[in-house]
Amino acid sequence: MTEVKRNRIPRGYDPVDSDRRVEWLKDQKKINIEDVPIDNTEELKGIIENHVGYMKLPMAVAGPVDLKGDYAKGEFMVPICTLEGTLSASMNRGMYATSLSGGITTQHYRQELSRAPIFIFDNLKSSKEFQIWIEKNKNEIAKVAESTTKHGKIIRINQYPIQNYVILDFILNTGNAAGQNMVTLAAKVACDFIQEKTGHKFFLESNLNSDKKASIRNMLLGRGHGVIAETTISSSVMNRVLGVDLEQLNKYWTFFPIVSNMAGTIGNGIHISNALTAIYLATGQDTACVAENSIGHFEINEVDDGLSFRLTLPSLTIGTVGGGTRLNQQQRNLKILGCTDEPDSSKKLAEIIAGATLSLEISLLSAIASHTWTSAHMKYGRK
Numbered sequence: 001m002t003e004v005k006r007n008r009i010p011r012g013y014d015p016v017d018s019d020r021r022v023e024w025l026k027d028q029k030k031i032n033i034e035d036v037p038i039d040n041t042e043e044l045k046g047i048i049e050n051h052v053g054y055m056k057l058p059m060a061v062a063g064p065v066d067l068k069g070d071y072a073k074g075e076f077m078v079p080i081c082t083l084e085g086t087l088s089a090s091m092n093r094g095m096y097a098t099s100l101s102g103g104i105t106t107q108h109y110r111q112e113l114s115r116a117p118i119f120i121f122d123n124l125k126s127s128k129e130f131q132i133w134i135e136k137n138k139n140e141i142a143k144v145a146e147s148t149t150k151h152g153k154i155i156r157i158n159q160y161p162i163q164n165y166v167i168l169d170f171i172l173n174t175g176n177a178a179g180q181n182m183v184t185l186a187a188k189v190a191c192d193f194i195q196e197k198t199g200h201k202f203f204l205e206s207n208l209n210s211d212k213k214a215s216i217r218n219m220l221l222g223r224g225h226g227v228i229a230e231t232t233i234s235s236s237v238m239n240r241v242l243g244v245d246l247e248q249l250n251k252y253w254t255f256f257p258i259v260s261n262m263a264g265t266i267g268n269g270i271h272i273s274n275a276l277t278a279i280y281l282a283t284g285q286d287t288a289c290v291a292e293n294s295i296g297h298f299e300i301n302e303v304d305d306g307l308s309f310r311l312t313l314p315s316l317t318i319g320t321v322g323g324g325t326r327l328n329q330q331q332r333n334l335k336i337l338g339c340t341d342e343p344d345s346s347k348k349l350a351e352i353i354a355g356a357t358l359s360l361e362i363s364l365l366s367a368i369a370s371h372t373w374t375s376a377h378m379k380y381g382r383k
Contacts, residue, residue: 009021009024009061009092010024021061022034025061025077029064029077031077031336033059033061033079033332033333033336036328036329036332037328038054038328039326039327039328043326043327046323047323047324047326047327057081057082057083057281058081058082058083059079059080059081059282059329059333060079060080060081060082060088061077061078061079061080061088061336062077062078062080062088062091062092062095062356062359063075063076063077063078063092063095064076064077064095064099065078065095065098065099065103065104065352065355065356065359066095066098066099066102066103066104067103067104067105067106067351067352067355068103068104068105068106069105069106069107069108069348069351069355070106070107070108070347070351071108071344071347071348071350071351072106072348072349072351072352072355075099076337076338076352076355077336078091078095078279078337078352078356079279079282079283079333079336079337080275080278080279080281080282080356081278081281081282082274082277082278082281084274084381085377085380085381085382086377086380086381087274087278087360088278089380090360090363090364090367091275091278091356091359091360091363093241093242093359093363094242094358094359094360094361094362094363095355095356095359096241097233097237097238097241097242097359097362097363098231098233098355098358098359098362100233100234100237100241101231101232101233101234101237101306102231102232103231104229104230104231104355104358104359105229105230105231106227106228106229106230106351106354106355107227107228107229108225108226108227108347108350108351109226109227109228110222110225110226110314111173111174111224111225111226111346111347111350112155112171112172112173112221112222112224113171113172113174113178113179113180113182113183113223113224113317114169114170114171114172114183114209114223115169115170115183115184115186115187115204115205115209116160116167116168116169116170116187116205116206116207116208116209117167117168117170117187117188117191117202117203117204117205117206118165118166118167118168118202118203118205118206118208119165119166119167119168119194119200119201119202120164120165120201120202120203121164121165121166121200122164123164124164126200127161127164127165127166130166130198130200131159131161131166133197133198134157134159134166134168134194135159137197138157141157141190141193141194142154142157142190144189144190144193145170145172145186145187145189145190146186147189148182148185148186148189149172149182149185149186151174151175151176151177151182152172152173152174152175152177152179152182152183152186153172153173154170154171154172154186155171155172155173156171157169157170157171158171160208165206167206167208168187168191168194169208169209170183170186170187170190172186174224174319175321175346176319176320176321176344176345176346177319177320177321177322177323177346178224178285178286178289178317178318178319178322178323178346179224179319180211180286180317181322184204187204188204191204209223210223210292211223211292212288212289212291212292213291213292214266214291214292214294214295215266215292216266218292218295218314218315219266219267219295219314219315220314221314222314222315222316223289223292223293223315223317224289224293224315224316224317224318224350225313225315225316225317225318225346225347225350226312226313226314226315226316227312227313227316227350227351227353227354228310228311228312228313228354229310229311229313229351229354229355229357229358230308230309230310230311230358231308231309231358231362232303232306232307232308232309233306233307233309233362234305234306235305235306237306238306238307238366242362242363242366242370243366243367243370243372244366244369244370245370246302246306246307248369248370249300249307249365249366249369249370250300250302250307252365252368252369253300253365253369256268256270257299266295267294267295267296267297267298268296268297268298269294269295269296269297269298269311269361270298270361270364270365270368271360271361271364272293272294272295272296272311272313272357272361273290273294274360275353275356275357275360275361276290276293276294276316276353276357277290279353279356280318282330282333283318283325283330283333283334283337283339283349284323284324284325284326284327284330284331284333284334285317285318285319285323285324285325286317286323286324289317289318292315292317293313293315293316293317293318295314295315296311296312296313296314296357297310297311297312297314298310298311298312298361300365309358309361309362310358311354311357311358311361313350313353313354313357316350316353316354318346318349318350318353319346319349320334320339320340320345320346320349321346334349337349337352339352
């Protein structure tokens with residue numbers, strides 16, 4: 001694809017401009033995003049209670065983003081929902097710059113989700129005997145846990161003794177589902193079995209999982225998918241598209257990780273949560289998971305005539321089946337991304353999210369370094 005055909009999403013705010021974008025997608029990408037019917041209320045069971053209606057959110061597309069991943073291969077138009085002016089334009093700019101420089105390579109390196117119940121004992125002797133029993137019977141416990149799901153598989157059961165407690169961390173591969181309910185049920189049934197056999201009682205969640213909370217635990221072990229994305233952007237593209245000088249950007253970045261550490265942030269991303277929230281809303285994910293999913297490692301390095309950018313997202317709690325992915329519009333958006341019926345579609349979605357997020361990080365970093373951040377928000381972020 002030539003440069004002329006890239007990044008030609010029609011601009012403007014008139015109704016005719018929105019129509020032109022819909023037609024552009026049909027023509028260029030064979031994608032139809034015309035309004036779909038609202039979901040029947042009967043279909044909302046398991047999604048929302050006390051339903052009274054629907055609130056429409058503005059939706060945009062960004063792209064194409066050129067990905068060379070383990071599961072996401074090719075060009076993707078990414079649907080996003082946001083109320084923040086500049087976000088879609090900024091993501092689109094980052095995607096354009098990376099596409100002109102050879103695209104983004106992604107690596108999916110992990111998928112696991114856990115639930116961590118806790119058993120409490122009167123003394124250490126009972127605690128130790130319990131740990132020995134769990135180790136001897138772990139295969140049978142895993143079999144009981146897996147009896148609750150067709151798709152979930154126990155990866156391991158970790159034990160964490162502390163004081164007179166023992167935490168059992170049930171870790172599952174959840175297939176194409178985000179799997180929060182899956183692991184909860186699996187752990188509950190397994191612990192019921194353990195209680196029946198040992199007589200020891202439990203609480204289903206110890207808070208070790210840091211479910212929907214940022215933590216060092218989730219930075220290291222993750223909840224869901226772990227993905228790394230990298231790209232190299234040439235000096236000429238940085239000047240022409242991102243409006244920033246290579247040396248200026250490289251010099252700016254040196255203090256960013258230091259100050260992030262001083263502030264006590266977990267990870268050193270700039271605004272990872274912006275990309276995740278926008279894509280999660282558009283594709284039916286649990287947006288509260290952004291609290292734990294937005295931790296990440298971001299870095300840049302100078303290379304021959306350019307800069308390399310890398311982003312690690314260790315904790316993406318996302319899926320392509322179940323929950324909000326069942327809704328009509330969200331299902332349509334997943335089809336746009338090719339993340340519905342195919343095997344490993346959740347891994348593919350995780351790589352697309354990583355590529356889109358890296359693009360947005362690069363664009364904001366460039367705006368800050370070039371002192372155009374404020375002017376961009378004054379132009380696109382206000383009426």
